[in-house]
Amino acid sequence: MTEKAAKKYVHAQWSSRWVFILAATGSAVGLGNVWKFPYTTGVYGGGAFVLIYLLCVAAIGIPIMMAEVMLGRRGRQSPINTMRKLARAEGASPLWGYLGWLGVLSGFLILSYYSVIAGWTLAYFVRTATGVFSVPVAGGMTPDGVQAIFAQFVSNPEALLAWHTLFMILTVVVVARGVQSGLEKAVRWLMPALFILLLVLVGYAMNTDGFAQAMEFLFRPDFSKITAPGVLSAMGQAFFSLSLGMGAIMIYGSYLPSNASIAGTSVTIAAADTLVALLAGIAIFPIVFANGLEPAAGPSLIFQTLPLAFGKMAGGDFFGALFFLLLVFAAWTSAISLIEPVVAWMAENHGLTRVMATAVAGTITWVLGIVTILSFNHWKFSFSFFGDVKENGMFDVLDILTANIMLPVGGIFIAIFAGWIMKRRHSEEEMAIRTPGGYDLWWFLVRFVSPVLMIFVLLHLLGLF
DSSP, X not given: OOHHHHTTSSSOOOSSHHHHHHHHHHHHOOHHHHHHHHHHHHHTTTHHHHXXXXXXXXXXXHHHHHHHHHHHHHHOSOHHHHHHHHHHHTTOOGGGHHHHHHHHHHHHHHHHHHHHHHHHHHHHHHHHHTTGGGOSTTTOOXXXXXXXXXXXXXTOHHHHHHHHHHHHHHHHHHHHTOIIIXXXXXXXXXXXXXXXXXXXXXXXXXXXXXXXXXXXXHHSOOGGGOOHHHHHHHHHHHHHTTTTTSSHHHHHHHTSOTTSOHHHXXXXXXXXXXXXXHHHHHHHHHHHHHTTXXXXXXXXXXXXXXXXXXXXXXXXXXXXXXHHHHHHHHHHHHHHHHXXXXXXXXXXXXXXXXXXXXXXXXHHHXXXXXXXXXXXXXXXXXXXXXXXXXXXXXXXXXXXXXXXXXHHHHHHHHXXXXXXXXXXXXXXXXXXXOSTTHHHHHHHIIXXXXXXXXXXXXXXXXXXX
């Protein structure tokens, strides 16, 4: 499709390849990068896990990302309309249109609970900046005190609703302004600011007593810790960390200029996403070890153990506020990409202006978020998922449905469509890979390696492997 034809659609294009890299990296970098990747790295062998993760990125993440970007740019519409259009062009079943629906619905459901958790980061930014965790003055808050603050916070649906509402407003305001006036301007300053904040926190962490221990935790290769679950974890992390299967990369790819290299941009995005995750570990774990905290604390590390550490540190209010501001930026760029596919579809199919489409999508997401809010208090219930006890009701149900089922299934079928349904000459034309053997390598990975490995990930997440 020509540049001129693409401009007929309701969405514009990125002004440059670099802006697309910033936007896609912003979509990939989220709250999980800050604690899950560094923690998983330490648990499964440090540097050994990093090596396996990078191999999985090369075998799963980058090939599927290239496929998703390629489909988006060739279709030049929302994921739903793109898959319908490409299925017709390839003489395939119209049922492939449901792959677009799966991605858009996945992102939409994820945003409904992601925005609630992102609202927590806003609240904790304000609390840390105002010194809530540094009182009483002598010695900071106690562990029980910090835990009580968190418990009181999540048990208050009115407070959670207020922060969820504020975060959704921030997201909607950016998306309503369009691609170049909204999304592009946001990522142009949010992503550099995120990297600057990370580097400042890394500089601070380098001067703590726990820096050497953290570097050993993260990077000392210990191949004895590499187990089957560790390898499967690396596979899953390589896929989920790049925001694949949820329509975000496909819609961002639809805005990519025709002369931009899909392969080059995908590799750059994967490298930037991995760099952010590792920098986050370098920034966080020295503080964790210097204060004798538990690195395996998971999500509570962010909202319970780290506030305790910041409350005891000299300058902790300032650096704690920087840390939570970093989380706000990471969550914001991800949320923007999650709502964009459904906004584009509403504008294309229902004749809505972009502002109206964003308002409708944002309102529905906001209402769905109330289900997650109540999951932590009034609607709280427990259940077992393959032996793993979940305690937060519908929040956990939505998380399992999207992360354990919908996203892996979406990734598998993206690889199948790009590798088996789409004619080779069409994908070769769109990829335009000039490196000798480059296209053939991608063709082999996306046909045989990526979907097979993703099936293993899906079975593992479902407790069947």
